[in-house]
Amino acid sequence: MNNRFLRIACLFVLMSATAHAARVDTISIFSKAMHKSYKCVVITPDTYHTKNGERFPVVYLLHGYSGNYADWTRKVPGLAGLADTYQCLVVCPDGGFSSWYFDSPVDSSMKFETYVGTEIPAYIDSHYRTRAERKYRAITGLSMGGHGAMFLAMRHQQTFGAAGSMSGGVDIRPFPKNWDLAQRLGEPASHYDNWNDYTAINQAYRLKNGVLSLIIDCGVKDFFIDVNRHLHQQLLQQGIEHDYIERPGEHNWDYWSNAVQYQLLFFHRYFESRKEEVRGKK
Template sequence: MRKAFVGSLLLSVLCAGCSSASEETLNGSSEQSTAGTANKAGSHIQHIQVGSQVLGRDMAVDVYLPPGYSDQQQYPVLYMLHGYGGNASTWFDWLDLDGAADRLIHEGKLQPIIIVSPDIARSFGINSIPGQGVNQGDVDEGLYETYLNEELVAYMDSHYRTLASRESRYIGGFSMGGYAALYLAMTHVEDYSKAGGHSAALWDYTDTDLYTGQRDWLYPTEELRRLRDPIWMASYKAKPQQGLEMYLDAGESDELAEKDEKLYDALKAGGYKVEWHLSEGGHDINYWSSQLDNYLLFYAKKR
């Protein structure tokens, strides 16, 4: 059985070739790196390291700062999580999310926004401990949920000019990162107002499930499945009082599309505000690249 949760050979090649972000090793408390790249539109990508106490190491993070970024202004912040085998640079280096953001901001369609792309390894964004599930060597265990939702958010809010409120904080991702974004937003609804699952890695325990080793590691017991499976979470969690807006999409030829649509049905039945988009394409870089405008406008369309 294939072990990487990637839906095509193209994505396998993409992730195998993802280059590491420019890094600056930090001593003691985390500090911003000055390493970064500016583009013609005047935006800037910083390659930083954020120290994590719960993971016991520095974690790579790429941060997109919009054109005209200023200490005199505050910005909404979007956390975008990569797929299996990707890294902190995948959204920018391979999908050109920064280019799409630059263009939409220039056209007056998108609010200037900070975009944060952290390395989440092969963790699915959860808190896991060795022995909790059977790790076949294809996942990374550790307190990634705590790192992402507590340490990283706190770091960004203290080091950048973010609007540090639920209303201005969004999270999304593709494939494995789509699962992680949905899980984190539904578990910590007090922290995010919008969430996107783009070709999210989901399972419904039918014969069409893929990568069942990863499924069984995520959900080794019925109780953990109840706590971690977005489809199950949608069926028993009451509609969030604060209101959580959700965006689900997949390519028509993506084998995960039926799973994602099943989540959409469960969310609708659970009273969530959610939209579903099925478009031409598969589980690959070409599909996600074609959807970047739709993703960004969902998160931060200029009113």
């Protein structure tokens, strides 16, 4: 094979791969609750653009404290390929610098529970070919986003059928001096109820076994490992089935780049099981 032919063959392969690869778009989604727009990454799998009329499940992927909507695609270049592998949309919304994904009881300008839990899914369903049912929506995230995913999924079970957390700050109460939490909830001494009401672990009472499919993942050297273990034990005590993973790792992108692969596989299997239920009823 001469060099000219080899170059042409390689160019053909590259063009073919590009033509059938996931598409990564950055859009803006307006929040009526906060009266402003935030950017959002939407990854559509290859077949979204080749199979007209096909509808797809959606995974909402949340960033951590001080991050933004672009973190996941910048730090995990293979994320688009995972959307192709599992044939789902991946939506990476902006959760603000330090929102913790709740509607702040002390700052009326911060309403990220409403935005991410209600407004964004409504927008995505109206602008993309999604399977617009809770059983085809999942939400997960890292660190602050892990807290947000669990908090939102437990409080919005009519919207999400599955949820996950990667190194999630699933109980914020042990960290009163960190990550702008007091700015969002007030000082613990004077706003004790806020700290109890707005932490993800205290939303677990809303769960009934089998309603929300859950996966929790945290590294053993992570500063959030204890709160994840506590959530795991609470779910066991309540009889809530869930996948729980702890393994060597710290609070960093090396861990999350690996963890997200397990999470997307978990959600893919969940979506496929819902499809099988529908087929079985026909």
